[in-house]
Amino acid sequence: MAAAPRWRERLFALYFLSHIPxxxxxxxxxxxxxxIVPRALTDLLQQYATSFRDPMMLQPPEWFKAFIYCEAxxxxxxxxxxxxxxxxxxxxxxxxxxxxxxxxxATTLFAILAHILFHDFSKSEHAGPxxxxxxxxxxxIYLPYLLIPLLLLFTMLCNPHYKHVEKRKRK
Numbered sequence: 001m002a003a004a005p006r007w008r009e010r011l012f013a014l015y016f017l018s019h020i021p022x023x024x025x026x027x028x029x030x031x032x033x034x035x036i037v038p039r040a041l042t043d044l045l046q047q048y049a050t051s052f053r054d055p056m057m058l059q060p061p062e063w064f065k066a067f068i069y070c071e072a073x074x075x076x077x078x079x080x081x082x083x084x085x086x087x088x089x090x091x092x093x094x095x096x097x098x099x100x101x102x103x104x105x106a107t108t109l110f111a112i113l114a115h116i117l118f119h120d121f122s123k124s125e126h127a128g129p130x131x132x133x134x135x136x137x138x139x140x141i142y143l144p145y146l147l148i149p150l151l152l153l154f155t156m157l158c159n160p161h162y163k164h165v166e167k168r169k170r171k
Contacts, residue, residue, distance in 0.1 A: 006089060008155055013086035015148050016079045023076050030060045031068055052141055053134050055126035056115070064115075067108045075101065095162045102153035109146035113139060 029037050029045050049058045056064050078101055085094035116139050121128025129135040156162050 005159075008151070009086045009089050011148070012152055012155075013083050016083040016086065020076070020079045020083070023071055023079070027057075027068060028072055028076075030057065030065065031072065049126060052138050053121075053127050053129045054138055054141070055121060055124040055128040056112075058126045059124070061115075063111070067112070070104070070108065074104070090161070092162055095156050098152055098156045102149035102156070105149040106146055106153065109142060109149070112142055113146065116142065 025041055026045055026048070029042065045057060049055065060068065078097060082094060082098065082101070085091040116129065116135055119128070121130065129138050
């Protein structure tokens with residue numbers, strides 16, 4: 001039986017490990033009451049949003065907030081579990097949770113990327129991308145969070161190591 005390529009498992013482990021602090025310290029800020037987040041972290045978020053013209057992180061639309069809630073309550077608890085599985089390597093039990101995670105994230109990212117590409121940000125309270133170049137720069141920030149889950153999904157579905165083949169006992 002073919003083993004899962006270690007480079008992919010290491011990439012997935014790094015992805016999930018790096019996602020823990022990013023989610024906990026940056027992504028969840030729009031859901032928290034004002035004043036609860038340390039000033040340095042709010043300044044970091046403000047600097048990011050200004051530099052990359054990402055108004056969704058400063059004043060998220062309701063649909064985007066729903067995605068942040070999903071990230072908080074569904075994805076964040078999964079990150080350390082997935083990081084463990086991929087650091088250890090060869091854990092077939094991660095297949096179903098990884099398929100669920102990757103399809104969920106890919107679905108949310110399609111909506112976010114479409115919003116970045118097609119929304120009229122001229123009416124946003126915070127500066128959003130106006131030119132195609134600014135939209136593509138912001139898109140490049142979000143794109144890895146689509147591409148890595150798609151690679152994860154492809155790996156879980158197509159790699160023979162992760163396919164569960166039950167062997168039945170003959171009577």
